Amino acid sequence: xxxxxxxxxxxxxxxxxxxxxxxxxxxxxxxxxxxxxxxxxxxxxxxxxxxxxxxxxxxxxxxxxxxxxxxxxxxxxxxxxxxxxxxxxxxxxxxxxxxxxxxxxxxxxxxxxxxxxxxxxxxxxxxxxxxxxxxxxxxxxxxxxxxxxxxxxxxxxxxxxxx
Numbered sequence: 243x244x245x246x247x248x249x250x251x252x253x254x255x256x257x258x259x260x261x262x263x264x265x266x267x268x269x270x271x272x273x274x275x276x277x278x279x280x281x282x283x284x285x286x287x288x289x290x291x292x293x294x295x296x297x298x299x300x301x302x303x304x305x306x307x308x309x310x311x312x313x314x315x316x317x318x319x320x321x322x323x324x325x326x327x328x329x330x331x332x333x334x335x336x337x338x339x340x341x342x343x344x345x346x347x348x349x350x351x352x353x354x355x356x357x358x359x360x361x362x363x364x365x366x367x368x369x370x371x372x373x374x375x376x377x378x379x380x381x382x383x384x385x386x387x388x389x390x391x392x393x394x395x396x397x398x399x400x401x402x403x404x405x
Contacts, residue, residue, distance in 0.1 A: 257320050257400035261311065265334065265392045265399070268310035272303040273388070286345030286358070296342050304335040311399065323402025330399030337391035341384050348373050348380020360387070 277299055284295035308331055315322045343358055350357040351374060352365050364373055364383055372379045 254397075254400045254402075257322065258396055260314060260318055260320055261322075261330070261399040262393055262396035264310045264314040265307055265330075265396050266389065268307040269303070269334075269388060269392055271310075272306035276302055276306055278302075282345065285342050286347045292343065296339055296345075299342060300335050300339045303338055304331055307331055307334060320400075322399060326402030327399040330395040330397070333398055334392060334395035337395075338388060341387045341391075344380070344384070348383065349377070 281295045281299040281302075284292055285299050286292060287295070311322070311327055311331070314320060315327075341360055344360040347358055347361055348364070350361055351370070352362045361373070364370065369379070369383060373383070
């Protein structure tokens with residue numbers, strides 16, 4: 243009788259790169275392939291319509307990340323602790339919402355108008371001139387923010403001991 247052995251990844255140090263790769267790939271798919279144009283256009287608008295559009299996008303985004311993490315867990319034998327994975331997904335969702343509320347508003351100057359906290363933060367960090375000069379700066383800043391937050395989320399997801 244043939245015996246098959248299934249290896250599993252059992253330490254956080256080994257689970258982390260898998261979680262980061264999966265969450266990042268899911269981010270790219272959810273943000274660029276799955277996101278509806280109506281959400282992309284409206285998610286940065288002030289008021290309830292903008293908040294609603296952003297919340298819908300983040301819900302779809304988080305569902306894509308959760309499905310990808312589940313498939314990786316099953317397929318790669320990551321043995322994730324789902325309490326930790328859920329904490330990572332919640333962190334990813336929350337930080338994604340914060341950044342995406344600035345969608346379409348990265349070129350605003352906080353000295354001249356009321357804007358979002360993320361736009362004000364970018365200016366405080368010395369990125370204001372870049373934001374005002376380069377039409378791609380907001381998108382690049384947004385994506386860099388997401389990748390840093392995904393790394394932290396992946397660390398959370400990988401941290402729990404095997405289930």
